Amino acid sequence: MANAPRYRHFKDQQTVLMLIAEIKQRYAFGYTALTNKVIAQIKHYFQAQFPDADPTSGHSRFDNKEDSYLIRPKLMLGLSGGIDSTVATYLAVRAVGKANVLAVSMPARPDDFQSLAHAKLVRQALELPTNNEQVPTIVDISPIVQAHREVMNQTHLAELGLNAGHLAQNTEQRFRSGNFGSRIRIAILYDFKRAIRGRVLGTGNKTELCQGYGTKYGTPLSYDFGLFNQLYKIDIYEMAKVLEVPQVIIDTPPTTGYFEGQTHEGELGASIEEQDIFTYLLFEKNLTPTQIQAKYGASLDFALLMQNRYKVSAHKRVLNEGQQCIMIT
Incomplete structure (x- = not known):
């Protein structure tokens, strides 16, 4: 049996390629310049937040009523080894130097070896510290996630159970466990932030934000600087090429890592490119679903689904209204 087409929400595959090119060309200055603009804004943010920081050593003096001590680094993020967190880590290191970046891997499953392997590739390429007594770059949250399941299973209401041990989780239970793991990751980053007086970088992209594809009070919706x-x-894939991100990371399908076999494309029902295109047409070009169907031979049902995702996830984007983010002009 022939493989299903990658772009199944458009009648003509060439239309998809045309729209991908249109998205890529909306910034006339190209992706090398875009990458440099992002790096410059990260650097500006860092300097504004930490005017006394030493950009070469990452050290700065922090004074409070009880103590004076050296703190480092300043910019923090979760490093899953996926494309978004990898590109974000490369950009941060290029902007402020490796001594000023703490990239923390927080596997939610004890068997999530691929995520750790890819994160290790990033650390090696950027010469970032590996996990040791001085620099905690890996925090295994899988025991916390498992403990949460066990606690919920002890409640008197069966509907609140999450299954644990040998019992398989259903889809709803998987999503609940994933959301919990997402919030734990943010809790750990902000705990580190308190300890080192750092700032948390956000790695969510426009398509994710418009679909509400993230956990309220969790990743990738909670941050200090998006x-x-x-x-x-x-755009992120194109910047990855400019930054010379390891090809194996570029080629790996995006996943949350909360349960085995999960992918963004599988969960959201469309290729990454199609999700970007519908987001672009609906929320940047401001076309209606019927206009998109008529002009581009696109699926009306999926356009309506994307529109509805935007509507029902508005409460999540409210959280980001007061947060700083990079603005491209």
Whole structure:
């Protein structure tokens, strides 16, 4: 049996390629210049937040009533080894130097070896510290996620159970466990932030934000400074090429890592490119679903689904209204 087409929400595959090119060309200055603009804004943010920081050593003096001590680094993010967090880590290091960046891997499953392997590739390429007594770059949250399941299973209401041990989780239970793991990751980053007086970088992109594809009070919606709020996944892949990100990371399908086999494309029902295109047409070009169907031979049902996702996730985007993010002009 022939493989299903990658772009199944458009009648003509060439239309998809045309729209991908249109998205890529909306910034006339190209992706090398875009990458440099993002790096410059990260650097500006860092300097504004930490005017006394030493950009070469990452040290700065922090004084309070009880103590004076050296703190480092300043910019923090979760490093899953996926394309978004990898590109964000590369950008941060290029902007402020490796001594000023703490990239923390927080596997939610004890068997999530691919995520850790890819994160290790990033650390090696950027010469970032590996996990040791001085620099905690890996925090295994899988025991916390498992403990949460066990606690919920002890409640008197069966509907609140999450299954644990040998019992398989259903889809709803998987999503609940995933949301909990997402919030734990943010809790850990902000705990580190308190300890080192750092700032948390956001790695959610425009397509994710418009679909509400993230956990309220979790990743990737909770941050101090958003890097990709105006950018599509297509843009992030292009910047990855400019930054010379390891090809294996570029080629790996995006996943949350909360349960085995999960992918963004599988969960959201469309290729990354199609999600970007519908987001672009609906929320940047401001076309209606019927206009998109008529002009581009696109699926009306999926356009309506994307529109509805935007509507029902408005409460999540409210959280970001007061947060700083990179603005591309």
